[in-house]
Amino acid sequence: MNIGSPIPPATAVHPDTTHVFHRQLQHQLPLAVSGRGITLTDASGKTYLDACGGAAVSCLGHGHPEVLAAMHAQIDRLAYAHTSFFTTEVAEELADVLIASAPAGMSHVYFVSGGSEAMEAALKMARQYFVEIGQPQRRHFVARRQSYHGNTLGALAVGGNAWRRAQFEPLLIDVAHVAPCYEYRDRAPDETPEAYGQRLVAELEQSFARLGPENVMAFVAETVGGATAGVLPPVPGYFKGIRELCDRHGILLILDEVMCGMGRTGTLHACEQEGVVPDLLAIAKGLGGGYQPIGAVLAQKKLVDVFRAGSGLFQHGHTYLGHAVACAAALAVQRVI
Template structure:
C-alpha cells in the first residue's frame, strides 16, 4: 500500500524513471513518446541542458526570497523579456506558481482594477464559456465550464457561462458557410442579461485545451469578443496557460487572431515543467490604475516570484526565442495534424482531428455521421489512453464533449522540439494502437 494520496486512488500508474527530449522512460526501461508533455507543460522536452544549467546556477545562489520583501535579478529580467514579446502594451508581469493561481489572480485583479479606477464599483462577475477549463481553485473553478465543477457547485461563485466556440458540435447548428460567429455574439446577450455594471471580465482560451480537445474558434471570434468587451467596459482576459509560450505556433496564441487582450494568464510552457510557475501579464492601463490608486494589489502567494522559478523561466523563454521553437511548433504541428487526419480519420470511431500548432485533439464517436458519442460508462477515453500507453504513447484524455457527460477526446501535445521524423514515429505508433483498440470495441 502506498501512502501517496493520488488523484485517482484506484488507478495503477506507470512509474517514471527519467526523461530525455520527447521521451520518458519507466523503471522497467520502456520508452514512451511524451505526446502529452505531461499536461502540455514540457514544451522543451526533458533534461534540456541550458535549462538545467540555469536551474543549478540559481539554486547555488538563492532559491527562495519572498516577493513582499525582496526583488531579484531573475524576476526583473524575466519581466523585461516577457514585456518585449507580449502583445501590445501588455508589459507588467505578476508572478505566481501555476495556472490556477494565474487565472484566480486575473479574476481578483479585474475586480480590484475597477475599484481602483472608479473608487467603488459593482463590477465583479467574470463570464466564461461552457467547455472550458480555467483551474481548480474555487474562483478559477467558478469560471470553468466543464464537469470538473460539478461536485463543488455549492462552493462556487455564481458566474455566467456562454456557448462554446465549438465548430464540430456547433451549439447553433451552423455550418462554416452560414456561420455568423453566433458563439461570440452570445457574449453580448449574456452581458445584457446579467447587466454590464456587474461584469468585470470575459475569460477564454484562444484555442481550447483540456476541457474540449483543441477546439479552434472561428477566425473572427476574438475580434468580435474584443469589440463587445470595449463596448461594455469589460476586460478581455486571455487564458494562455496551455496555449502560451509557443504551443500553437506563436509565442502567444492570441497573436494569430490579431487582438490585444487586457490580461494574459500564463503558466505551463513558460517554465516548461522545470519549476512551478505561472503569471498574469497586465496591460499598462491596468497597472496604472493600481499605481495611481491604492498602490497595493491585495493578493499574493508564498512562492510567487521566487528567484529559482524565475531563473528557470528566463532560460526557457530565451531558448524559445533563440531556437525559434514556436516556428517549429507551427511547421511540425501542421505536418503532424495532416498526418493524424490522414491516418486516424480512417477509423470508424474517430470523428474529428483538429488543432493548431502542437495543440491538437482527437474526438472519439460512436457514429461518424450523427456524431453520436459513446456513453460515459464505456470509458472510451481511458481505455484508448491505456492502449496507446501499451504502444509507447502517452496522451491527455478528456470526456464530456458532447453533452457535459458523454463524449470522449484526447489531446496530442508533444514537446515543441518535435521533429518531422519523430512526428512520423508518433503517428505510426498511434496507428498501431488504434488498430489494436478497434478490435476490442
C-alpha cells in the first residue's frame, strides 16, 4: 500500500498483515472504531460490554461529554509545552485539586504518563532523597511477593509477579521480597486477622534487620492488591504497623494506588481507610480514566523541601510529563468523580 493511500475497509487485523508490534502476535484482533458509555464497537458493528474498563482504566466509560469538551478546549489553546521550560495553567490547576484532597502532608504532584512511570519516579525520588540528606548507603527496596507495580525495569524489580520477572531477571536490581497480606490463603486457623497482620510486620522487620535498616530506602506495596494476586484488602492494623516500623528506622513508605486509588475503594485514596499516610503515593488509572495517558506521584512536603534546599532539582524526567491535554482530561475526570 502506498504511503498516504486510504486504509482499506476491515473488520479485524490479521497477525500476518499488520505492521503494528501488537502485544499478542498470534491472534487476530477486532478493529475498535467507537466507544460510548460502557460499550466498545468494532468495524463489523459488533458491540462489546467493556466490563473491566480496559485495564481497570475507564472509570467514567467512553465518550463522556464533559471530558471530551475539556480536551477539545485545551487542545485549541495549547497541546504541549516542555516542562523543563514552561508550566501550564491546567497542570497547576490539576495539582491544586489533587493536593486539596491528598493525604496529610502531601504538597506536590509529579505528573507522568502512566502507572509504571509513576512507580519509576517514586523509586528514584526515594533514592535521591537519601543522597540529598547524606545517606547514600541506603540502596535497598523491600517489597512483596505476588505484587505488581508495572513493567518498566525498576517497577518490575520491586514487583513480585514471578512470570513477568523471569526472563528479565538478569536486568533487574536486587530487591528483597516478603509475604503479601493474603489473609484468605495464609492466615492460620487459630490466628486473628490482627495477629496475622502483626506476624507480617514482624517478617518485614526481620527483612530490614537482615539488610541493615540503615541501608533500606523504602518499603513498597499496593494498598489493595491488584493485577497479580487479585483484590487483596489488608487486614486491620497491618499498614499501621508497617508505618510505625518504617518511621522507627527512617525508611520511606511508598504506596502504589495505580489500580486501587482514585475512588475505587469508597474513598479517593485507599490508604485513607487504613489510617496511614505514605511518603510517596503513585496514582494513574482512575486519574485520567483512559482519555489520555497520565499518572502521578504525590509527594510529602518534607521530601520536596529536601530537594529544594539541596540540589534544587529532581534528576529525572520524560518528554511528555505534565502534558497539557492529559492534564485537562484528568482534571475533567476528577471533577466528574
